[in-house]
Amino acid sequence: MHMPSITANYLAVLALIYAALALEVIRLRRSSKAPFSDGGNEHLRCAIRAHGNFMEYVPIITLMVALLEMSGASTSRVHALMGALVLSRLLHPIGMYATPGSLRFAICRSGSIVITIGLLIICALTILSRLPWASFADEIADQAIATVQFLHVIHVILTL
Secondary structure (H helix, E strand, C coil): CCCHHHHHHHHHHHHHHHHHHHHHHHHHHHCCCCCCCCCCCHHHHHHHHHHHHHHHHHHHHHHHHHHHHCCCCCCHHHHHHHHHHHHHHHHHHHHHHCCCCCHHHHHHHHHHHHHHHHHHHHHHHHHHHHCCHHHHHHHHHHHHHHHHHHHHHHHHHCCC
């Protein structure tokens, strides 16, 4: 097992994006004089959601990719997963600020959703596939067969 250095480098880039999103929320709060909520400002509402959406998805996906990297996933796979995460996190705020119904809105919002949910599923299934499910299932099956055979022997003895 080794340190997830590839994931760490991408996480540093993601931290800078997160800082930019946070600074945009702060800027809009100050200019709108809205210390809480969005004060009815649509741009502030979009900035808050872009910031919140980032925080909702980046930690879990990054953690899963780091675990995969630590367990020996190929460097190209780690780069692909983290590169896709960076792309999705750049697309999302662009889509948030686009006019609803516009091509930019559709491409950026849909693209970020598809990439993000895809990453969640791919990482989760990859981690699950690396667990020793086969040996666990075999052990449970052996125990079930032994139990059935034991019950059969008891049944034979009791019906003599």
